[in-house]
Amino acid sequence: MMNFLICSFFMLLLFMLMFFFSVFLNLMDLSYMLEWLLFNFNSLNMEIFILIDWISCLFISVVMMISSMILLYSMVYMKNEIYLNRFLILLSLFILSMVVMIISPNLISILLGWDGLGLSSYCLVIYYQNYSSYNSGMVTVLCNRIGDVGLLMAVGLMFMVGSWNMYFLSNDFFLILLMVFLASITKSAQIPFSIWLPMAMAAPTPVSALVHSSTLVTAGIYLMIRYMKFFYGGMIIKLLFYLSVFTMFMSGLMANFENDLKKIIALSTLSQLGLMMMILSLGLGLVAFFHLIIHAIFKSLLFMCAGVMIHLMDSNQDIRYSGKLNEFIPFTMMSFYVSNLSLMGFPFLSGFYSKDLIMELMYLMNINLLLLILMLLSLSLTVSYSLRLIYSIFFSQIKGKSFYYYSENLLMNFSMMFLMSLSLISGSLLMWLFFFDNYFLLMDIFVKLITMIMLIFGVIIFMGFFFKNLLKLYFYSYFFSSMWFMNYLYVMLYKNFLIISLKFYIMDKSWVEFMSKNLLLNLFKDSIYYYNFFKIFMFILIVLFFMLLLWMVS
Structure with a gap:
């Protein structure tokens, strides 16, 4: 336990240092590039770069802040775990890999952090070592390996440029950019790679709060923000726009029919990732980064609240069996309310500042009408599943056991209250300090009210379809809640590859045995x-x- 406290204090200190340093770099308009030449081969330089600017420092500070709170939270949540030090080492390895990826403008060092993220996240997904965890871990690692292969191929193709530094790229290198794009959409779970994110919820809840809400899934978006200027005006960016809009709509639709608490929050993460990728594909990388930072804060808080509920309800994750929890866990209820309202974009909470800005900028652009309707429907569905979650957990009648003993923990409450206060003020604070302090949009009042109308429409969807069950939508819920059958697609694709790789493994094993024992001895x-x-x-x-x-x- 002392190790957790020391690591948490160290990360909190790093958060404060990096945050003030990022404010300084932004105000002074400074950035630093550190370079080490390891070796050169045929005029190809193998270099390690470290890029320190206000974007990387701000992202590192947010990662450190969330990690410190989650380590405090894990002291209580994982206290009965036998191999607690192993859990701490895996989390530390993950955070280190994330920091390496954030400060790297070089494909080789990005690859080090990228593969570190993949390995440590796989180990954390299969942490509980049961059938569900192994199955989820296999899907996670196979989906992400596609993106890793894309990054490896980009490293190989960069031989043409003569350096692995991304600043040597241009719009002409279509294949390299396609490989980077493939790596980004697999890690951020866009269609058709969306299936792994809900399945990764087999991991412990602190892992879900850190890995699958705020850091790992945003690594692909961060990579695209860094490479964004090379994608402008190309076919890849148009493809990203379509994929992100359909990801938003599909995940929002599925979350309205899901009953697993952690999977609903995972699908809301997927919806927000689609929103970030959508505004990124329209050329507004800074706005996407603004929403990325704010989303990381309130979504990790949402997962922590879910973990408290699961912990107190005897590991029950079905929202149909919970209810009236507001009478027993008031601090958790308050944190859950704030984070959920921030997710919906309630005025003057942190999510409002980024989501309202994204919607206003979107109205000013020349966008396909069908895709605009899908975006607005996704906005309504976000309100719908958030209200459904609040109603099911706090206002419906409790079911299941006849007696529950609820109690809150002071350490858990401290970590959640810290994040809740940031969820209240981070939107306005970041907007004043870093983003858009002199931003001004002029539009018609009816266009401005479209967002508010769609939010009210989301409340109507919740009340009509789920509270009164109009249209009997649950008859068709299998189609709506099946990820558009992407899991069956992966079974068809991966089955043949796994059979072939098993045959190669047997052949490789027999060759090794033959070489070592029969031949040489x-x-x-x-x-x-x-x-x-x-x-x-x-x-x-x-x-x-x-x-x-x-x-x-x-």
């Missing part, structure tokens, strides 16, 4: 009694290979 002994031409042939082939290798090196 028994070759001379066997040749006395009988001639195994195959073994002799393999031995001669290996000797020739090593001779050729020595000749090439010399």
Whole structure:
């Protein structure tokens, strides 16, 4: 437990230092680039870059702040865990990988952080070591490996440029940009790679609060923000716009029919990721980063509140069995209210400042009418599933056991109250300090009221379809809640690859056994009694290979 306290204090200190440093860099309009040359080969330089500007410092400060609060939260949530130090090491490895990726403008160092994120997140998803965790971990790692392969191919293709520094890129390198785009949409779970994010909820709740709400899933968006100027005006950015709008709509629709508490919050994360990618694809990278920072704060708080409810309800995650919790856990209820209202974009909470700005900027752009309608419907669906969640947990009748013993923990409450206060003030604070202090949009009053009308429409959807169950939508809920059958698509795709890789594994294993035991140890002994031409042939082939290798090196 002392290790958790020390790490949490250290990260909180880093949060304060990096935040003030980012304010300083922004006010002074400064950025620093540190470069180490490791070696060069045929005029290709292998360098390590560190980019320190206000964007990277602000993102690191938010990651450190959320991590420190989640470590305090984990002291209570995971106190009965046997291998607690292993959990702390995995979380620390994840945070370190995230920091490495944030400060890297170089594809090689980005790859180090990227693969560190993938490995540590896989280990955290399968932490509970049961069938559901292994299944979810396999889907997570297979989806993310597609993006990792894209990044590896981008590293290979950058040989054409002569450097792995991203500032040597241009719009002409379409294939490299396509690979970076593939890496980004897999990590941020856009269609058709959306299936892994709800399945990753098999991880412990502190992991979901840190990894699957605020850091890992935003790594792809952060990468796209850094590479954004190379994508402008191309076909890839148009494809990203379509994918992000459909991701928003699909996840919002599915969240209205889901009953698992953590999966509903995961789908709301997916919806917000689609919103960030959508505004990013319209060329407004700074606005997307603004929403990314604010979303990280209130969404991690939402997961922490869900963890308290799950913990107190005997590990029950079904919202149909919970109710009247506002009488027993008032601090958690208050934090949950604030984070949910911030998610909906309630006026003058943190989410309002970024979401309202995004919607206003979207109205001023030349956008396809059908896609605009889908965006506005996604906005209404966000309000609908948030109200459904609040109603089910706090106002419906309690079901299940006849007696519950509820109690709140002071340490958990402190971490949630800290994030709740930031959820109240972070929107206005960040807007005044960093973003758009002199931003002014002029539009017609009826256009301005479209957002408010769609929010009211979301309340009508909640009251009509779910409170009164009009149109009997639950008859069709299987289609709405099945991720548009993407999981079956992955079963069809991955099954053949897994069978082929198993055959290669068996062949590889037999070759290794043959090389180490049968060939090298028994070759001379066997040749006395009988001639195994195959073994002799393999031995001669290996000797020739090593001779050729020595000749090439010399």
